[in-house]
Amino acid sequence: MQLFASFLVVLSVFHAAMGAADKFPAPVLVERQTNPLPTTQVGDACLDYSITANMSTISANSSYRAAFIQKAPVGTIITSRMLNAAQAKLPALTANVALNQECGNLTELALTEAANNFTNGFVAQFSTKDLPVGIKAGPEVIVIVGCICVLFSMVWVFAG
Ligand SMILES: *[C@@H]1O[C@H](CO)[C@@H](O)[C@H](O)[C@H]1NC(C)=O
Ligand SMILES: *[C@@H]1O[C@H](CO)[C@@H](O)[C@H](O)[C@H]1NC(C)=O
Ligand SMILES: *[C@@H]1O[C@H](CO)[C@@H](O)[C@H](O)[C@H]1NC(C)=O
Numbered sequence: 001m002q003l004f005a006s007f008l009v010v011l012s013v014f015h016a017a018m019g020a021a022d023k024f025p026a027p028v029l030v031e032r033q034t035n036p037l038p039t040t041q042v043g044d045a046c047l048d049y050s051i052t053a054n055m056s057t058i059s060a061n062s063s064y065r066a067a068f069i070q071k072a073p074v075g076t077i078i079t080s081r082m083l084n085a086a087q088a089k090l091p092a093l094t095a096n097v098a099l100n101q102e103c104g105n106l107t108e109l110a111l112t113e114a115a116n117n118f119t120n121g122f123v124a125q126f127s128t129k130d131l132p133v134g135i136k137a138g139p140e141v142i143v144i145v146g147c148i149c150v151l152f153s154m155v156w157v158f159a160g
């Protein structure tokens with residue numbers, strides 16, 4: 001019993017540690033992903049416009065967005081913030097005549113190319129082919145949930 005209690009304490013420490021890690025994502029990453037697009041002093045305005053247009057296009061279409069969020073390697077929340085920021089920023093760039101003359105209408109390009117990419121099975125650089133279609137719900141889930149129930153009710157059985 002002593003051993004089992006210690007085991008549970010160790011498990012709970014891991015759980016708390018994981019929760020803590022979630023709450024404090026790497027600050028550098030958050031900074032970079034959520035503020036990718038300063039409006040002034042951009043080294044290359046066209047590159048900025050291009051990124052914004054491509055990301056905004058993905059953000060605005062629910063099919064592209066869902067695929068992109070599932071595929072992006074940084075978490076869901078950070079990815080959606082980045083997409084929302086791009087979508088909020090694009091209208092000003094689309095309406096900027098000088099920028100569109102210098103770079104071409106990258107909003108239009110993003111719209112057509114995103115549709116082409118999607119038809120070919122891509123959203124941005126990610127393939128949409130092997131996307132998970134749902135959560136696993138086979139009979140083994142019963143066994144796993146059963147084991148969890150047994151494990152965590154043992155403490156009451158033994159304690160009583
Ligand atoms: C945006 O999409 C266009 C069209 O596919 C592509 O040519 C361009 O390289 C993309 N921009 C960036 C920054 O990836
Ligand atoms: C660029 O294309 C978009 C979408 O087709 C259009 O709404 C916008 O007016 C165009 N911008 C310019 C400056 O022509
Ligand atoms: C999203 O893109 C797909 C494929 O290009 C298109 O069929 C669909 O109508 C778009 N959805 C929206 C809401 O624009």
Ligand SMILES: *[C@@H]1O[C@H](CO)[C@@H](O)[C@H](O)[C@H]1NC(C)=O
Pocket residue numbers: 054057109110111113114117122123124125126
């Ligand atoms: C289209 O796909 C290419 C290659 O996968 C990618 O570089 C480009 O950014 C994509 N364009 C858009 C608008 O998503």
